Amino acid sequence: MPRTGLVYHTDYLKHDPGEHPEVRERLGAILDSLDKFGLLDELEHLTPRRATEEEVALVHDPAYIEKISRMAASGGGMLDEDTVVSPATYEVAMLAVGGVLTAVEKVMAGEVDNAFALVRPPGHHAARGRGMGFCIFNNIAVGASFLLQRYGLEKILIVDWDAHHGDGLQSIFYEEPRVLYFSVHQDGIFPYKGWINEIGAGPGEGYNINVPVPKGTSDAGMYYIFTQLLEPVVERYKPQFIFIACGTDAHFYDYLSNLEITAAGFGRMTRHVMDMARTFCQGRVVAALEGGYNLESLGTSVAAVINEMGSFGRDIQDSILPPPNIMRPQVRLRIDEAIQFQRRIWKF
Numbered sequence: 001m002p003r004t005g006l007v008y009h010t011d012y013l014k015h016d017p018g019e020h021p022e023v024r025e026r027l028g029a030i031l032d033s034l035d036k037f038g039l040l041d042e043l044e045h046l047t048p049r050r051a052t053e054e055e056v057a058l059v060h061d062p063a064y065i066e067k068i069s070r071m072a073a074s075g076g077g078m079l080d081e082d083t084v085v086s087p088a089t090y091e092v093a094m095l096a097v098g099g100v101l102t103a104v105e106k107v108m109a110g111e112v113d114n115a116f117a118l119v120r121p122p123g124h125h126a127a128r129g130r131g132m133g134f135c136i137f138n139n140i141a142v143g144a145s146f147l148l149q150r151y152g153l154e155k156i157l158i159v160d161w162d163a164h165h166g167d168g169l170q171s172i173f174y175e176e177p178r179v180l181y182f183s184v185h186q187d188g189i190f191p192y193k194g195w196i197n198e199i200g201a202g203p204g205e206g207y208n209i210n211v212p213v214p215k216g217t218s219d220a221g222m223y224y225i226f227t228q229l230l231e232p233v234v235e236r237y238k239p240q241f242i243f244i245a246c247g248t249d250a251h252f253y254d255y256l257s258n259l260e261i262t263a264a265g266f267g268r269m270t271r272h273v274m275d276m277a278r279t280f281c282q283g284r285v286v287a288a289l290e291g292g293y294n295l296e297s298l299g300t301s302v303a304a305v306i307n308e309m310g311s312f313g314r315d316i317q318d319s320i321l322p323p324p325n326i327m328r329p330q331v332r333l334r335i336d337e338a339i340q341f342q343r344r345i346w347k348f
């Protein structure tokens with residue numbers, strides 16, 4: 001059985017956006033759920049280290065890092081109408097990046113086979129010089145850059161199944177062929193980006209894959225995307241390391257999207273990623289928490305993900321009856337369009 005690490009620190013609770021969806025209680029809900037399903041004692045508990053300014057600067061402009069530091073030190077403020085810097089935010093965000101780096105280091109050292117970084121604030125909207133969409137520093141982007149820099153890896157896959165497009169991740173790696181960014185997200189919601197024809201640029205051309213999907217995509221749609229698009233691409237790309245940008249706001253019970261994914265669906269998506277990781281990169285996977293705002297579905301969904309990462313074999317289902325898991329014709333049409341488009345690029 002694989003050894004699965006869980007990165008967590010109570011300091012992650014100190015980032016305080018006030019009246020906001022991205023609350024500290026999210027992490028408690030996940031820990032409670034892991035406990036409820038008997039998973040908490042099965043995990044290797046990893047204490048995150050703080051990232052250094054130099055490490056965060058692998059991705060972010062030094063002036064932006066400095067800006068967050070000064071803002072927090074002077075009592076906090078707003079980066080945009082949704083993104084709050086509280087007095088503790090700078091240090092917590094450094095520890096969130098450090099959480100992903102810790103997970104990466106432990107996996108690369110073989111101390112664990114894979115790891116889940118239970119961090120906040122989230123990261124996937126943060127661009128080089130700008131935080132937005134609840135995100136301060138791009139935790140996974142720094143993790144991927146760290147793997148390029150420190151370990152000399154050349155093929156890193158990021159699978160982003162948060163309901164929102166990870167525009168920060170896309171922009172950071174848009175011209176980078178060593179990082180393949182794959183995002184499936186709901187069309188027409190925040191950040192109103194992530195179009196199908198954004199395929200990367202320069203040497204990074206072809207290494208950015210967007211699958212914008214409509215309302216009601218459901219587990220059936222995700223299964224179709226994973227088997228008909230992600231797996232054939234991965235067979236060609238042969239990643240050396242896989243990140244999951246693990247937002248659970250695509251869950252049917254989450255109020256920030258309408259994709260109608262179930263907790264069991266997140267589990268199955270994880271199983272696909274783990275299978276690919278075993279085939280191509282010795283099972284090396286680091287998942288990091290992104291969105292997910294309904295506390296119940298967040299807890300159950302992350303438990304379903306971790307259940308598959310560690311092959312724990314628990315039966316994890318939502319306590320609420322899910323909507324019908326059917327492939328709607330308009331969903332099929334839109335996904336087929338994305339698959340046809342990528343087939344021309346990836347020639348599978």
Ligand SMILES: [Zn+2]
Nearest residue numbers: 162163164291
């Ligand atoms: Zn999201």
